[in-house]
Amino acid sequence: MLVLKNVRIVSESEISELQDVVVNAGKYEAVGAGLAVPEGARVVDAAGKLMMPTMFDTHVHFREPGQTHKEDIASGSEAAINGGVTGIVMMPNTNPSIDSAAIVKSLLDKAKEVARINVYTSGCVSKDRAGKELAEIHGMKEAGVLMLTDDGDTVDDPALYKNAMEYATPFGMFFASHCETPSLSGPRAMNEGKKSYELGIEGSPAISEEICMDRDIRLAHAAGAHLHIQHVSSGIGAKTIEFWKGMGARVTAEVCPHHLIFNEEDIGNFDTNFKMNPPLRTAADNEQLLEGLKNGIFDIISTDHAPHTHYEKTSVDFISAPNGITGLETALVSLYHEFVAKGKLDWPLIVNKFSAEPRRLMQLPPVPIKQGGVAEFLLFDEKSTTTYSEEFFKSKSINSPYINQTLNGEIQMVVLGEEILLELGL
Ligand SMILES: [Zn+2]
Structure with a gap:
């Protein structure tokens, strides 16, 4: 079980106030302000970060x-x-x-x-x-x-x-x-x-x-x-x-x-x-x-x-x-x-x-962050940066106009269902 504390959630229409999100068994079990942390859950302090599909x-x-x-x-x-x-x-x-x-x-x-x-x-x-x-x-x-x-x-x-x-x-x-x-x-x-x-x-x-x-x-x-x-x-x-x-x-x-x-x-x-x-x-x-x-x-x-x-x-x-x-x-x-x-x-x-x-x-359902939905989200830190060094790229090819450049913003977590696919600096 994963609890994201004090995160702002981006939807298609707005950016929310600070929320907590409880992720359990690959789904959003609860979304709301000031939620109690279930026993044994891992807590990620996501203050200042954005959570989005x-x-x-x-x-x-x-x-x-x-x-x-x-x-x-x-x-x-x-x-x-x-x-x-x-x-x-x-x-x-x-x-x-x-x-x-x-x-x-x-x-x-x-x-x-x-x-x-x-x-x-x-x-x-x-x-x-x-x-x-x-x-x-x-x-x-x-x-x-x-x-x-x-x-x-x-x-x-x-x-x-x-x-x-x-x-x-x-x-x-x-x-x-x-x-x-x-x-x-x-x-x-x-x-x-x-x-x-x-x-x-x-x-x-x-x-x-x-x-x-x-x-x-x-x-x-x-x-x-x-x-x-x-x-x-x-x-x-x-x-x-x-x-x-x-x-x-x-x-x-x-x-x-x-x-x-x-x-x-x-x-x-x-x-x-x-x-x-x-x-x-x-x-x-x-x-x-x-x-x-x-x-x-x-x-x-x-x-x-x-x-x-x-x-x-x-x-x-x-x-x-x-x-x-x-x-x-x-x-x-x-x-x-x-x-x-x-x-x-x-x-x-x-x-x-x-x-x-x-x-x-593609006639697939969108994956908004709401109670009961399948967890399919990323955490984005606007205050961090990403450096596109050769080592950064997971692609077999590095033909990018951003090679060796540093941009504002960093993706720090990617979750799909029960799997944390990427995690950086949390
Ligand atoms: Zn084409």
Whole structure:
């Protein structure tokens, strides 16, 4: 039995006054002010700390099967815990792709063995993400996939995509789009703009993403499907979603911390820890995306956690280096450091967008801290700091823009059910 004393609890709507929380057998037995400590319980003095439901990340690349030198389900899950995340959805652009019931089953079985968090997976729209024929959609649904996406690439053929939507919507599947118009994207190295001209690199303009986004939402609207837009990077992208929400389309959308925080200027002298797809755009886009998060255009925050080895990221030129950065271990602390601590976002919004809404999107229940609920929480200390040294990272890869930096805020405890997954300095 665990008792947290004098903690402030963050919900989707507020931060409470000081409370005590009794956790017993993986559940919240009691929540209230000045509770008596049951005999034999461990007491944690949580004065000055925040307790909140753990985060849920709908967009991670665990690279299994096929590229487990970058990450695997075990290491990715430990990275998630390090970042206060206890539920994730894997992307299917693995090798082989997650496009059949057999692969889904084998990965979910593996996850039960090696992961200390809740691991879910998406499945491909098209076989091997090749855009030529439909993946084994119904079988994957039966095996437990939560969402269909060809993430990493767009579904290029609108007829195939519409067909998939009309086929799978009646049995409850929904779709997620990585939006890109390949012929406009060049070598997919960086945003087309001031910085790409300065560096002499062919850029990928925001319209590459925006045109495809508009197309995909139109397809979904026509097919009566629910479409989720992944990793929106531009202000006009946000406006596109706002427009279609206003039209009554069944569209949801996510924004990633890196697109909120960084822009093309951060690439500096070809730093591949700022290279991802869609690319970092401009300071104006940062502002418009943040505005979109506050005014409800974006339903959720996700990380697009994309591990690549140091060698892969640094042994070739900028254009050839793989796209993506890790995000699971830095997302929550960076959102605090960049926005909450500066008064630009508040904690209830973070819990809403990064904990409750992602679970609802996946048709899972949120995990609020209330009597009778399953214990799935983290403790956050705003006055402490986190140093992202190489040793800090549990991911197999350290391709993070925060490498060797110290940010304000620290996750000091992560609990899932009866297990304390992480504990620091308590
Ligand atoms: Zn993507």
